[in-house]
Amino acid sequence: MLHDQGTFTEGPVWFADLQLLLWSDIPNNRLLRWTPDGQGGVFRENSRHANGNARDREGRLVTCEHSGRRVTRTEADGRITVIADAYAGRKLNSPNDVVVKSDGSIWFTDPEYGLRVNVPGGAREQARENVYRVDPATGAVAVAVDDFDKPNGLAFSPDELLLYVADSAVTDGPGRNSHIRRFRVDGGGRLSGGEVFAATAGIPDGMRVDTDGNLWASAGKKIDIYAPDGTLIGQVSDFPMDVTNLTFGGVQGDEIFVTGGQFLFSVKVNARGAQRP
Known part of the structure; x- marks a missing residue:
């Protein structure tokens, strides 16, 4: 365990060039930081209840903000640029998680979770x-x-020809969706397919892919590891709370940083992440 002073942690992202990990502490409305020498602290107060984070092709931080109801980019000089805060003239719900493709396109999910919890009186505008x-x-x-x-x-x-997306509706009751879907991505950014890749025992949340194309997916108090053909080939288990997200990183690139509840964990693994370090 690296940190236990959060409330509900999410969105870990690793900066290999800076040897720096950032992650979100949603209810406390802040982004936290940690370095391998054990130094840590607050990276940003008033994060607008940040959730998912990623890096773009220039190494900048891209963040989903619940109470901001937007996706933002932190520039090199610290300025914050709004990437998306509306669709069809109406506010987004509460952007949740984000990935950046090598062509610079930014992909994000927009469930209403954060709108319910972190935007008192906020009205849903997206159907x-x-x-x-x-x-x-x-x-x-x-x-x-x-x-x-x-x-x-x-x-x-790793080749960006497939996009995996979790559906975590089981949080709203048994019988609702609890699975991961897989889409094919064409050169123009259009998706096809969308079949269920894996049904999960435990809430499916954040995911990462390793360099062999295996999918590492949070699923309740564990992380499930799936081969590209959908076979469950391993698990990282026995976390004390539901895992919300993970990312690869560390000095040698062979660790996963795992968020959930108040905690941040680090686990050595025999794999390296395919995402931009």
Whole structure:
């Protein structure tokens, strides 16, 4: 365990060039930081209840903000640029998780979880809880998928020809969706397919892919590891609370940083992440 002073942690992202981990502490409305020498602290207060985080192609921090109801980018000089805060003239729900493709397009999920909890009196303006894509050239926000119940974590395969998206609607009651879907991605950023890749025992949330194309997916008090053909090939288990998210990183790149509840954990693994370090 690296840290136990959060409340509900999420969105770990590793900066290999800085040897720095950032993650979200949602109810406390802050982003936290940690370095391998054991130094830690607050990276940003008033994070607008940040949840998922990622890095773009220039190494900048991209963040989903619940109470901001937007996706933002932190520039090199610390300025914050709004990437997306509306679709079709209406506010987003509460962006949850985000990934950045090598072409610069930004993909994020927009369930209403954060709107319920972190935006008192906030009115839902989007009829659906969608997966969105932000065009890298124009900044236009478009719906990538509109048939999810509660879209949550997402991750690209190493070659970016596949996109995995979790549906965590089981949080709202038994019998609701608790699975991961897989889409094929064409050169123009359009998706096809969308079949169920894996049904999960435990709430499916954040995910990452390793360099062999295996999917590491949070699922209750464990992380399930799936081969590219959908076979469950391993688990990292016995966490004391539901895992919310994970990322690869560390000095040698062979650790996973895991968030959940008040905690941040580090686990040595025999794999390395495919995402930008």
